[in-house]
Amino acid sequence: MPMKMSLVKKSCLAAALLGAACAAALAADWAFAFRPVTAQMAIYSGGLGDPGAPTAQDAKVSFHVQGKAARDLFDRLGPDVKDECMTDPKVRVRVKERLQCIQYSRSDTSCYFGFDLKDGKSIGGSIC
Structure with a gap:
């Protein structure tokens, strides 16, 4: 004897199938792609508080990313944090971790990160 599905069960099944189809369509629109970035960098030795000229024994790089790339990073970093350096x-x-993004306004966002060029380890890219 064939089973009859209730209207509620049919509605739930239809909603689930529609949700799965929408998710698949959204995923199909995304593609891994490198995009242009507005950024500056500084190579230095010592620390960010007292930087010096890079040497063969000590070289670090600090990156400062701005524009859409910075906004995209900011939007994906999670909730805001209190920062003792910011009073506004x-x-x-x-x-x-060592990635910091600051949004002064929606059109003015900056992100900072860095690397120790001797060992490749991630380091901070800015200080107060």
């Missing part, structure tokens, strides 16, 4: 309540700061 309108300025938003987000940090993950």
Whole structure:
């Protein structure tokens, strides 16, 4: 004897199938691609608080990313954090490990990160 599906079950099944189809369509629109970035970098030795000329024994790089790339990073870093360096309540700061993004306004966002060029380890890219 064939089973009859209730209207509620049919509606739930249709909603689930529609949701799966929408998710698949959204995923199909995304493609891994490198995009242009507005950035500056500085190569130095010592620390960011007292940088010197890079040497054969000590070289680090600090990157400063701006524009859409910085906004994209900022948007994906999670919730804002309190930052002892920022006194303006309108300025938003987000940090993950050694990646720091600061949003002064929606059109003015900067992200900072760095690397020790001797060992490739991630280091901070900015200080107060």
